[in-house]
Amino acid sequence: MSETPAEGPETPNLDFQGTTPYEDYVQADVLTHLQHTLSDDPGEMVFLVATQVMELWFTVLVHEWHTAGQALREDDIPTAMAALKRSTYELESLNASWKPLAHLTPGQFNSYRSALGEGSGFQSAMYRRLEFLLGDKSASMLVPHRGSPRVYAELEKALHEPSLYDEVLGLLQRRGHDIPAKLLERDLSLRYEPDPAVERAWQRIYSASGTTGESAAGDADLLRLGEALTEVAELVWRWRNDHLVATRRAMGAKTGTGGSAGVAWLEKRAAKNVFPELWTARSHV
Numbered sequence: 001m002s003e004t005p006a007e008g009p010e011t012p013n014l015d016f017q018g019t020t021p022y023e024d025y026v027q028a029d030v031l032t033h034l035q036h037t038l039s040d041d042p043g044e045m046v047f048l049v050a051t052q053v054m055e056l057w058f059t060v061l062v063h064e065w066h067t068a069g070q071a072l073r074e075d076d077i078p079t080a081m082a083a084l085k086r087s088t089y090e091l092e093s094l095n096a097s098w099k100p101l102a103h104l105t106p107g108q109f110n111s112y113r114s115a116l117g118e119g120s121g122f123q124s125a126m127y128r129r130l131e132f133l134l135g136d137k138s139a140s141m142l143v144p145h146r147g148s149p150r151v152y153a154e155l156e157k158a159l160h161e162p163s164l165y166d167e168v169l170g171l172l173q174r175r176g177h178d179i180p181a182k183l184l185e186r187d188l189s190l191r192y193e194p195d196p197a198v199e200r201a202w203q204r205i206y207s208a209s210g211t212t213g214e215s216a217a218g219d220a221d222l223l224r225l226g227e228a229l230t231e232v233a234e235l236v237w238r239w240r241n242d243h244l245v246a247t248r249r250a251m252g253a254k255t256g257t258g259g260s261a262g263v264a265w266l267e268k269r270a271a272k273n274v275f276p277e278l279w280t281a282r283s284h285v
């Protein structure tokens with residue numbers, strides 16, 4: 001074995017008992033054998049892989065926002081900020097994954113669309129957990145997952161847990177902002193609805209910074225938190241809009257494989273603001 005010229009003292013180790021440590025950690029063999037295309041169309045491979053890649057990013061984002069929410073509950077703003085910051089880089093990578101799918105013509109998409117049957121990203125459980133963490137809770141979104149006990153149980157748990165924004169409101173209240181008890185004690189399984197008191201809290205936090213930042217000393221970290229959340233909200237909005245435009249290009253106004261009105265339904269979803277009062281408060285600063 002040692003006659004091969006490439007094998008000097010600096011050469012990486014080639015000799016392993018069983019599978020490589022890389023494989024044991026990354027499970028690349030599992031990951032790269034999960035691409036079971038349904039049509040003969042060569043373009044379906046990238047559609048499937050881009051979707052799988054996005055699922056992996058959804059998984060990372062759920063992890064980050066969980067970490068951030070937990071840290072906020074413990075008033076540990078630096079840990080929450082680090083997780084939110086990482087998540088903005090991850091969102092950028094997620095959004096870049098649209099590139100290979102953004103220019104599908106209807107003809108290209110049609111060549112494997114029928115193979116998808118009723119399959120739709122709408123049925124993505126990890127995306128639903130992500131939306132739940134952003135505050136868009138809905139018990140009816142659990143229904144498609146009745147046939148998968150583990151997925152259902154995870155989603156049901158997430159439905160009843162505080163969202164990232166619920167944790168933010170708790171922190172604002174502990175920091176002396178007037179957040180109504182009805183919001184802090186709300187039924188967590190329901191969609192968060194914007195509230196004027198929360199808008200006023202963000203308005204105060206953002207106004208305090210002024211141009212000099214002098215009077216902001218007490219709330220400067222909350223302002224930075226508000227900006228990190230705004231960045232997350234903007235990037236999620238970009239994902240939704242990139243999805244909308246890719247869909248419009250690939251299938252026009254046809255109904256979706258998941259049974260919705262397609263683009264019209266996605267337009268409504270994309271119009272919703274993530275962390276709504278962080279956007280409306282800006283009009284009053």
Ligand code: HEM
Pocket residue numbers: 050051054055101104119120121122123124127243246247248250251255256257258259260261262263265266269
């Ligand atoms: C360009 C190809 C794509 C088209 C034409 C398309 C089309 C659609 C349509 C029409 C819907 C509405 C539900 C339905 O009736 O099916 C939908 C929902 C959805 N799609 Fe896609 N999609 C595409 C790519 C992707 C990819 C790559 C992902 C990544 C996972 C994805 C994730 C989702 C999610 C998460 C929803 C639900 C959104 C929500 O609940 O607000 N889609 N898609």
